[in-house]
Amino acid sequence: MAEAHQAVGFRPSLTSDGAEVELSAPVLQEIYLSGLRSWKRHLSRFWNDFLTGVSPASPLSWLFLFSAIQLAWFLQLDPSLGLMEKIKELLPDWGGQHHGLRGVLAAALFASCLWGALIFTLHVALRLLLSYHGWLLEPHGAMSSPTKTWLALVRIFSGRHPMLFSYQRSLPRQPVPSVQDTVRKYLESVRPVLSDEDFDWTAVLAQEFLRLQASLLQWYLRLKSWWASNYVSDWWEEFVYLRSRNPLMVNSNYYMMDFLYVTPTPLQAARAGNAVHALLLYRHRLNRQEIPPTLLMGMRPLCSAQYEKIFNTTRIPGVQKDYIRHLHDSQHVAVFHRGRFFRMGTHSRNSLLSPRALEQQFQRILDDPSPACPHEEHLAALTAAPRGTWAQVRTSLKTQAAEALEAVEGAAFFVSLDAEPAGLTREDPAASLDAYAHALLAGRGHDRWFDKSFTLIVFSNGKLGLSVEHSWADCPISGHMWEFTLATECFQLGYSTDGHCKGHPDPTLPQPQRLQWDLPDQIHSSISLALRGAKILSENVDCHVVPFSLFGKSFIRRCHLSSDSFIQIALQLAHFRDRGQFCLTYESAMTRLFLEGRTETVRSCTREACNFVRAMEDKEKTVHSEQWQLSTSQIPVQQMHLFDVHNYPDYVSSGGGFGPADDHGYGVSYIFMGDGMITFHISSKKSSTKTDSHRLGQHIEDALLDVASLFQAGQHFKRRFRGSGKENSRHRCGFLSRQTGASKASMTSTDF
DSSP states (O other), X not given: OTHHHHHHTOOOOEETTEEOOOOSHHHHHHHHXXXXXXXXXXXXXXXXXXXXXXXXXXXXXXXHHHHHHHHHHHTTOOTTTTHHHHHHHHSOOGGGOOHHHHHHHHHHHHHHHHHHHHHHHHHHHHHHHHTOOGGGGSOTTOOOHHHHHHHHHHHHHHOSSOOTTTTGGGSOOOOOOOHHHHHHHHHHHHGGGSOHHHHHHHHHHHHHHHHHXXXXXXXXHHHHHHHSSOTTHHHIIIIIIITOOSOSTTTTOEEEEOBSSOOSOSOHHHHHHHHHHHHHHHHHHHHTTOSXXXXXXXXXXXXXXXXXXXXXXXXEOOSSOOEXXXXXXXXXXXXXXXXXXXXXXXXXXSSBXXXXXXXXXXXXXXXXXXXXXXXXXXGGGGGGSOHHHHHHHHHHHHHHSHHHHHHHHTSSOEEEEOSSOOSOOSSOHHHHHHHHHHHHHTTTSSSSOXXXXXXXXXXXXXXXXXEEOSTTOOHHHHHHHHHHHHHIXXXXXXXXXXXXXXXXXXXTSOOOEEOOOOOOGGGHHHHHHHHXXXXXXXXXXXXXXXXXXXXXXXXXXXXXXXXXXXXXXXXXXXXXXXXXXXXXXXXEEEOTTSTTOOEEEEOOOOHHHHHHHHHHXXXXXXXXXXXXXXXXXXXXXXXXXXXXXXXXXXXXBOOEEEOOSSTTSEEEEEEEOTTSOEEEEEEEETTOSSOOHHHHHHHHHHHHHHHHTTSGGGHHHHHHHHHHOSTTHHHIIIIITHHHHHHTOSSOOTTO
């Protein structure tokens, strides 16, 4: 996703002598620090690690083992084969007294050692089992006998009710690939986008690299892989994100949308109250590790480490690099409305505030008539400035307005109450949806605190959205939280018939605290410059959302194809028609099969894909009836059990998007909404004469239909689409036809 933008800026120094690589003591020091950070992180969460580290056992299993040993000892049986007697001899005799106590202590120590050995054996066995990847290569819908046996063993060794972090000690470490394979795959990936001359030169440099530097670099990586939890993830976080000096807005952040076709209530404060309550319920479950670990195909666990920093987290700017500040807890949110900042408590003395009480507090902020102080209104534009600039200004701000700054940076998350409506409208569905995406990605440049792990955006008509900072975790993590939030606030918490949150207000609650910023004169000009830069960057982004509903995942499955492969090949065809050439294409892929894994790159512009596109464009064919200029990512729907897509087809997530990775490229995100719809989020720069988000959107529609028409089951889609005419066809099938589905919902649809 947005990490591709940072990867653009990283280019190795290539000369006629090969790749220049500086290898010295700092490299070993960095490896040492990587491992040290891993161990510090483990120590800080010792207690939770203990509870989950003994999984699939539990403290009760130790008690059962100890009781069994005591019972055997009472029956004059020695299950320790003499070890407990030797342990008793090593214990102090306390003057011959408390002989029975020594026996109990010896039994406890023996039970603990035996219990630990059994747990260690379980973890090793499970780690070996989870290192098996043969199931990934099997045909969809078929399962071999070895995989069935493997699955049964995984279920046995996993226990009955694993917690969120139960698998962390059993996940295999990410292996270091051979450098020869890495170079070979790199050359394969760049071959389709290089001329013969450039490719030959690149191949020569690659061979020089293998001959001169590769072996030492590979040794460093292997050394780090033995010492640190993951040999690449912390460097990915630092060099791709934290060392980047570019503004976070558009370049790094991404957005998540609300339901596309319905809004449960038109009351802004009510929607904010339910959403914040649902988010904090998720945090409560997260702290108690009650969120089930994600299992691929219901059997293979993914790493859960990224969940730790969802809440109470802020990216702090630095002159050379940023760092992530994560608090153990926070019992307030920071709220922005009409240029004013508020500190709003989320808990009473004993518990979380009810949705109706939270609504009351948000309504108090909305009704507050006090104006913004000079320069306060545009203060948050500093978080959209280049990171070095913001770091310097923040030093002054921390001195002059430490309490207000801490209230924002120490909040559970940031809430922006926008004064304007947003979302899909009947009058102009295309433009309104594009404006909605743009508002979530960039806003007005000064109404989001881009440093916070995420900003909850609530528009005046009750529409919701998220703006997410990217360094702390990847999209599937925030997507998991967002799915829970939408499902909980609509289907579990719900709204009364008048649109308010259920329950009663609490008049005894104190007013939300208005934050006071004592802004020194020297930062006024910095705020103005930051605002100007944010507006230029915001106005240069062209966002376009394409709800495609002629077919979806179910049709692609009937063609016996991978849904992701289908979309990626269609994107290659669409981009070739848009630009007339192939380009290096970035597709994000997660590495959470391994401990603390994050993201890797799939280079989906392959020779086979290029050959397919050329064949599609060659009128003579008969078929069966260097910059990341194309950055793509699929947003997975992970918790379909939370939504009733049959009775309420419009209450499904519409995904989100991110900015382009290159000034002359595209950012394309897509999500399969149920079985019959795909929504694309496209972005590009208006300043580029080579790109146009709306034009690419039309090419994507055409490419999907053309690829589908290769299959007999999909030929009628093209006839239907062409027969209806292209003008506004996308929104006729993607918006107006949904009105029927929306009428089934028991909740109000305020956009219609």
